[in-house]
Amino acid sequence: MHHHQVLTKDSTSRDSRVEFVCKPQRAAEARDAIAAFLEQLDPPPRADAVQNLLLLVSELVTNAIRHAGGVCALRLAADRRVLQIRVSDHSSAHPQDRTPDLTGRTGGFGWPMIRRLAHDVQVRSREGGGKVVVATVAR
Template sequence: MRGVFALQGAADKPPRLTDIYCARQATPDSRALSGACKTYKAVWRKEERVSAVILDQTLPRTAEPVATARNATRAFLTRAARLRAPAERGSTDAVLLVAAELVANAVRHTVGPCALHLELLDHSVDVCVADRSSRPPQPRTPSMDGTGGWGWFLVDRLSTHIRISPTPEGGKTICANLPW
């Protein structure tokens, strides 16, 4: 499982400064692709780990991956809160929502399994989801008629930083950093 996250730092080091990954592939609307990359470019702050509160979970598509991710995230946050209580009220709910949204997007918009990686840092939690698609998220305008578009908007609003990196297998990992 570590191999999926190898580009973000070795197992004993925190993530390093990384730019948003933009896939260089032919698309019908390359302008939308470059716009998405510009919109979500972020600077990643380097933080030291507090301890080894880490979760790596593979999520097969056949076993209710979003519910599995939510349950695993809830258990992770319970362990994290025992070590250090969140600094902000609502942090637990925000991390749960972002993890569920990133996994739901991976299941909806890609093929194959995805993987969830959670890590407690000094003042934040990293929520990372890896999938097999190299295509970056395509933000869309949220719809009031219930057809979607809210997931990436919520992830962006609740996260301090977002980074997208390629995986060695040709997919991508999306990491959202949230206050803890």
């Protein structure tokens, strides 16, 4: 697993913005990477924001792995007001609201939960195919 961090300071807003990229093969890897990232932030995000973000990352990465062939790219950006995750994958199919499968076979719980946890969720098509899901949590 490789990830690199890009630190840019925007002098106009004095926000520190960190972009973090990893290609997780499992949701657990993504969660660990995000937890480590969040610990470095100053000021630290609220505990409930951290909890929500870790759940969001788990769900989004699980969805990408399950529905989009196993590789996704995860980016995290933080400024003074919000934490934002972007999960991109190679499937252009957008997430659908489905009736949850109570037997647990096909899921259906994740997308409504994602929309409940995030302050804002957008799904954008990528040029050349695929999509990006952008979820924002208030810090």
